[in-house]
Amino acid sequence: MPELPEVETIRRDLEKEVVNKRIKTVEVTGLRSIRRHANKKQFISRLEGQKIDGVSRRGKNLLLDIGDDVLVVHLGMSGQLLKAAPKDATVKHTHVVITFTQGGQLRYVDTRTFGELYVVAKERLAEDAPELGELGFDPIEDVMSWQDFGTKLVRKQAQLKSVLMDQKFVAGIGNIYSDEILWEAGLRYDRPSHTLSIQEVRRLYRAIGEVLNEAIKQRGSSLADETYRDLYGAIGGYQLLHNVYARDGQPCKRCRHAIGKAKYAGRSTYYCPSCQV
Numbered sequence: 001m002p003e004l005p006e007v008e009t010i011r012r013d014l015e016k017e018v019v020n021k022r023i024k025t026v027e028v029t030g031l032r033s034i035r036r037h038a039n040k041k042q043f044i045s046r047l048e049g050q051k052i053d054g055v056s057r058r059g060k061n062l063l064l065d066i067g068d069d070v071l072v073v074h075l076g077m078s079g080q081l082l083k084a085a086p087k088d089a090t091v092k093h094t095h096v097v098i099t100f101t102q103g104g105q106l107r108y109v110d111t112r113t114f115g116e117l118y119v120v121a122k123e124r125l126a127e128d129a130p131e132l133g134e135l136g137f138d139p140i141e142d143v144m145s146w147q148d149f150g151t152k153l154v155r156k157q158a159q160l161k162s163v164l165m166d167q168k169f170v171a172g173i174g175n176i177y178s179d180e181i182l183w184e185a186g187l188r189y190d191r192p193s194h195t196l197s198i199q200e201v202r203r204l205y206r207a208i209g210e211v212l213n214e215a216i217k218q219r220g221s222s223l224a225d226e227t228y229r230d231l232y233g234a235i236g237g238y239q240l241l242h243n244v245y246a247r248d249g250q251p252c253k254r255c256r257h258a259i260g261k262a263k264y265a266g267r268s269t270y271y272c273p274s275c276q277v
């Protein structure tokens with residue numbers, strides 16, 4: 001599933017490619033991808049003729065600013081937003097095609113269809129998309145001191161991996177980056193958050209910023225299935241720098257102990273049993 005670095009990479013690509021473009025036509029072939037709307041027309045009529053004013057991100061959601069409305073895109077497990085030309089062949093699982101008056105298209109492709117697109121009025125965002133309002137602080141956009149972070153962390157009294165993946169605590173981190181951040185900080189996934197020393201809180205706080213920023217610099221992580229693609233259809237590069245994720249049995253890059261794998265909340269978790277405490 002795309003996490004903050006992948007979604008932020010696509011946001012930056014969109015900023016370059018679609019801002020100030022006007023939507024000429026919208027074609028919907030996959031109704032599940034626009035499931036919040038009663039029908040195609042209700043979705044399409046709010047987009048056609050509108051200009052894209054800007055692109056922002058909230059957690060793992062992309063928000064395309066269009067006049068009084070916002071087009072929200074959540075990529076789910078396998079969604080891709082791809083830049084295309086009208087003459088390009090339509091790949092399987094293409095559900096929405098947006099064509100701009102200036103030429104060029106934006107296509108939404110999703111094999112597993114957990115992702116979605118929907119249009120909401122800006123002034124009704126809180127009522128119509130409450131999950132966006134419930135998101136915690138953004139580790140890239142928001143300024144939070146390590147002291148405030150520590151106070152909130154201690155109050156959670158939960159295991160570190162579940163705290164990092166709690167979107168209401170910090171937005172945008174999922175299964176891959178929580179493992180990478182915890183390795184970077186030298187902390188175990190199941191360590192209770194209220195047992196951290198001040199030094200460990202600072203290390204965790206620093207690791208969140210460092211890992212996410214480096215992953216954005218590398219344009220995100222594409223796993224073995226290569227589902228994650230940027231706007232141009234290219235894979236990311238951060239998977240080559242993963243220290244623990246999917247590296248079970250391989251030597252830890254810090255202490256040479258074999259990387260371990262555990263089941264945590266139904267998902268695989270990777271960690272070093274020796275240098276993460």
Ligand SMILES: [Zn+2]
Nearest residue numbers: 252255272275
């Ligand atoms: Zn180690």
